[in-house]
Amino acid sequence: MAKTITIYVDNKPYKVEDNQTIMQALDKIGYHIPRLCYHPKLSIEGACRVCIVEVEGMRNYVASCAYPVYDGMKIHTNTPQLRRARRDIVELIVDNHPMDCHTCDRNGTCELQRLTYSMGIKQRHFVGERKRYEKDVSFVSVIRDPEKCILCGRCVRVCSEIQGVFNLTYAYRGFKTVVTTAFDMPMAESVCSACGQCVNVCPTAAFLEKNNTQELFEKLRDPSLIKVVQFAPSVRAAIGEAFGFPAGVSKEKETVAALRKLGFDYVFDTQVGADFTIMEEASELLYRLKNKGKLPMLTSCSAAWMKFVEQFFPDFLDNISTCKSPMSMLGALIKTYFAQKIKVDPKKILSVAVMCCTAKKYEAARPELMVEGMRAVDIVITTRELAWMIKSAGIDFINIEPEEFDQPLGISSGGGAIFGATGGVMESAIRTAYELYTGEPLLDIEIQPIRGMKGIKEGVVDLNGEKIKVAVAHGLGNAIKLLEFVRKEPKSYHFIEIMGCPGGCIGGGGQPYAGYNSIPLDEEILKKRAEALYDIDRKKSIRAAHNNPILRRIYKEFLGEPLGEKAYKLLHTHYKPKYPKGIIPKELTFR
Numbered sequence: 001m002a003k004t005i006t007i008y009v010d011n012k013p014y015k016v017e018d019n020q021t022i023m024q025a026l027d028k029i030g031y032h033i034p035r036l037c038y039h040p041k042l043s044i045e046g047a048c049r050v051c052i053v054e055v056e057g058m059r060n061y062v063a064s065c066a067y068p069v070y071d072g073m074k075i076h077t078n079t080p081q082l083r084r085a086r087r088d089i090v091e092l093i094v095d096n097h098p099m100d101c102h103t104c105d106r107n108g109t110c111e112l113q114r115l116t117y118s119m120g121i122k123q124r125h126f127v128g129e130r131k132r133y134e135k136d137v138s139f140v141s142v143i144r145d146p147e148k149c150i151l152c153g154r155c156v157r158v159c160s161e162i163q164g165v166f167n168l169t170y171a172y173r174g175f176k177t178v179v180t181t182a183f184d185m186p187m188a189e190s191v192c193s194a195c196g197q198c199v200n201v202c203p204t205a206a207f208l209e210k211n212n213t214q215e216l217f218e219k220l221r222d223p224s225l226i227k228v229v230q231f232a233p234s235v236r237a238a239i240g241e242a243f244g245f246p247a248g249v250s251k252e253k254e255t256v257a258a259l260r261k262l263g264f265d266y267v268f269d270t271q272v273g274a275d276f277t278i279m280e281e282a283s284e285l286l287y288r289l290k291n292k293g294k295l296p297m298l299t300s301c302s303a304a305w306m307k308f309v310e311q312f313f314p315d316f317l318d319n320i321s322t323c324k325s326p327m328s329m330l331g332a333l334i335k336t337y338f339a340q341k342i343k344v345d346p347k348k349i350l351s352v353a354v355m356c357c358t359a360k361k362y363e364a365a366r367p368e369l370m371v372e373g374m375r376a377v378d379i380v381i382t383t384r385e386l387a388w389m390i391k392s393a394g395i396d397f398i399n400i401e402p403e404e405f406d407q408p409l410g411i412s413s414g415g416g417a418i419f420g421a422t423g424g425v426m427e428s429a430i431r432t433a434y435e436l437y438t439g440e441p442l443l444d445i446e447i448q449p450i451r452g453m454k455g456i457k458e459g460v461v462d463l464n465g466e467k468i469k470v471a472v473a474h475g476l477g478n479a480i481k482l483l484e485f486v487r488k489e490p491k492s493y494h495f496i497e498i499m500g501c502p503g504g505c506i507g508g509g510g511q512p513y514a515g516y517n518s519i520p521l522d523e524e525i526l527k528k529r530a531e532a533l534y535d536i537d538r539k540k541s542i543r544a545a546h547n548n549p550i551l552r553r554i555y556k557e558f559l560g561e562p563l564g565e566k567a568y569k570l571l572h573t574h575y576k577p578k579y580p581k582g583i584i585p586k587e588l589t590f591r
Contacts (some may be wrong), residue, residue, distance in 0.1 A: 196509015248528030382510025
C-alpha cells in the first residue's frame with residue numbers, strides 16, 4: 001500500500017500518495033495543470049515547460065510533470081506571476097507557429113489552440129524570424145509538416161517507446177531544431193510503418209494522414225461510376241466521438257445512412273471481409289498443423305504490422321499468413337464477384353474503404369494486392385476524414401435515421417465485429433478452427449484470456465487433446481518483444497496475432513482526435529470502443545464466421561473451397577523483404 005503524505009495546494013492541505021509527480025497528484029485532487037509535451041503513456045520529456053508551478057523554497061518554477069511530491073510540499077498553481085510566466089512560454093511557442101488556424105486541419109481539435117484560448121492570449125507579441133520548412137507529402141499514408149511542430153517530442157517517443165520503430169528523431173540544434181526522419185529522408189523512403197500513432201499523439205498538425213477527401217468528393221459526382229464503400233468494425237465504434245457522442249457508442253447503422261447520403265450506391269460491411277479472412281486463415285492454420293507447415297503462423301490483417309515485419313523481421317515472412325486483410329479481401333470480391341453479380345465492368349466500380357488506420361492507405365496501393373490488374377480498393381479514407389466529409393456535406397449525423405447494409409456483402413458474424421479489438425482476430429479464428437477441426441461448435445465462445453489491454457496475452461486451445469498455444473500482441477513495441485522471444489523459443493506457440501496499434505484497430509492512427517482535456521490513446525476510451533464491438537458480437541444471431549450464410553453462398557457460387565485455386569488467387573498474397581540483403585546493415589535491424 002502506497003504511503004500517504006500531506007501537500008498544500010494554494011494554501012489548502014490534501015492527502016496524496018507518495019512516489020508520484022506534482023502533476024499526477026494534482027490531477028487526482030481536481031487541479032488540471034496546463035501541459036503540452038506530457039503524455040501518461042510516454043517517458044517524461046519536460047520540454048515545453050507549460051506545466052510549471054511554484055513550490056515554496058525553490059528559487060525557480062518547477063515542471064510539474066517531472067518533479068516529485070514530498071511531505072509538507074507547498075505548491076502554488078495560479079499566482080499572477082505564474083500565470084504570466086506560462087503565458088510568456090505559450091506566446092513564444094505561438095509566435096513561432098504558422099498563422100493559419102482557420103484553414104488548419106486541426107482547427108478546433110488543436111491542443112495548442114485550446115491552450116492559447118484558456119490562457120487568454122489574444123494577440124502575438126513577438127515579431128521576428130520564424131522557422132520555415134517544406135511540408136513532406138511524399139508518403140501515401142502520413143504527411144509531415146515541420147512548420148507546425150512545437151518540439152514537444154510526443155511523436156518521437158511514441159514511435160520509439162510504444163511502437164519500437166525509431167523512425168523519428170531530433171536534428172540540428174537551437175532555433176534550427178526539427179523533428180525528422182533518419183538522414184532527413186522523405187517519409188516515403190523512411191522506415192515509417194504508416195501506423196499513424198504520431199498523428200494520434202501530436203498536439204498540433206505536424207503529422208496528419210494524407211487527405212483523400214477532395215478526390216473522393218469529385219469521384220462521387222461522376223455519373224459513370226458505381227460507387228461502392230465498405231467500413232471497418234472499429235469505425236462504427238468510434239465515429240460518434242467526432243460528433244460529441246461518448247466513447248463506446250456504436251454508430252453502425254447511422255454510418256450506413258450517412259454514406260448513402262454522401263452519394264454511395266452500395267454500402268457494404270468490412271466485417272464480411274473479416275469473415276472470409278477467418279475462413280481462409282483458420283483453414284490455413286489447420287493445414288499448417290496437419291502438414292507440418294511453418295509455425296507459429298502469424299496474422300496478416302494489420303497493414304502497419306506487415307510493413308514493419310518486411311523491414312525489421314524479414315526472417316519471419318514465411319510464418320506470415322498468406323491471407324489478405326478483410327479490407328483487401330472484400331475489395332477483391334467487390335471487383336470480381338459483385339461486379340459479375342450486377343453485370344458491370346469492374347473498371348466502372350469505384351471501390352472505397354473507410355478505415356480506422358492510416359496504414360490502410362499504404363496497403364491499398366500495394367501492387368501485391370491488385371486484382372486482375374486493378375486496385376481492389378481505389379480510395380481509403382480514415383474515420384476522421386469520413387467525419388469531416390459528413391459535416392462538410394451538411395449531413396445531420398446526430399439525428400440521422402439508421403439504415404441497413406446493402407446485400408449481398410452486408411451480413412456478417414459477431415466474429416467479424418471483434419476484429420477491431422486486440423485479440424479479436426485470434427478469438428474469431430479459434431471459434432472457426434475449433435469447429436472445422438472437431439466438427440463441434442465451441443461452447444465457451446468468448447475467450448477471455450486473450451481479451452483486454454495487456455500488451456502480450458497467451459492462451460491454450462484444446463483441439464481434441466491437441467494443445468494449441470496462442471499469443472496476442474498489440475502495438476509494434478510488444479510485437480518486437482514477442483518475436484524476439486519466439487526467435488529464442490520457436491516452438492513456444494502455434495498461432496500469433498499481432499496488431500500494429502495499441503488496442504488494435506480501435507486505437508488506429510485514423511480514429512477521432514481526443515476530446516477537450518482527454519488523453520490521446522487513453523486506455524479507458526480504447527476499452528469502451530472494444531466493448532462496443534463485443535456488444536455487437538453478443539447481439540448477433542451468427543457469432544462464428546463459418547456459419548455466415550453469405551459466406552457459404554459465395555464459396556458455393558464463386559470461390560469454391562477455402563484455400564482452393566480461385567480463393568487462393570483472390571484472397572491470398574505474399575510478402576517480401578523491403579530491403580534486399582546487404583542494403584541495410586545488420587546492426588540497424590532487430591535481428
